[in-house]
Amino acid sequence: DIQMTQSPSTVSASVGDRVTIACRASQSIRDWLAWYQQKPGRAPKLLIYKASTLESGVPSRFSGSGSGTEFTLTISTLQADDFATYYCQHYNTDSRAFGQGTKVDIK
């Protein structure tokens, strides 16, 4: 099974900060990686797929990069609405594992 590991587990940041979240796959997944945002009591929301493609309607301050085993989600200028938990997910095999999550909270 492919394992996904995110770091850090928590990011404390302020509005206006640049935030970067890392995700590592236990073996190469090419670019079969998605990023989701989840707020308490809500379903996850797809932000990015194929490692770097922005889902329709998602603000351009979100961006994704990477391929193979190393991936990054960047929020260029953190907004109040961005405080949430972020998950990476490998897809396109029967593994489809999620990372353990990164919580972005208020500094």
Next chain:
Amino acid sequence: QITLKESGPTLVKTSETLTLTCTFSGFSLSTRGLSVGWIRQPPGRAPEWLASIYWDDDKRYSPSLRNRVTITKGSSSDQVVFSMTNMAPADTGTYYCARANTLESRPWIDWGQGTRVTVSS
């Protein structure tokens, strides 16, 4: 507008079988490339993919749960049914259904609101 909604019991007993229904609108599961899947999330933990069914009736299951889960298209064309046998307290969590588009390489685009399931003896 695309919507999905999960329905089923909120409480099941240990060793029982859980059956959930996903009722959706705004798309047809017979459209090439589309799939509906089930994802669960234990309290305070990451989501976990369980099963998916595709427009051509192909089915995929999580390797770790393959022996316990089943996914089928419902008797109505706007439903997908999921079942999990031998439920245990560790299976407690929120169960979501979600839509994906394989042709566009887009995973879980649209999600239901989720349904909370508690397993207790």
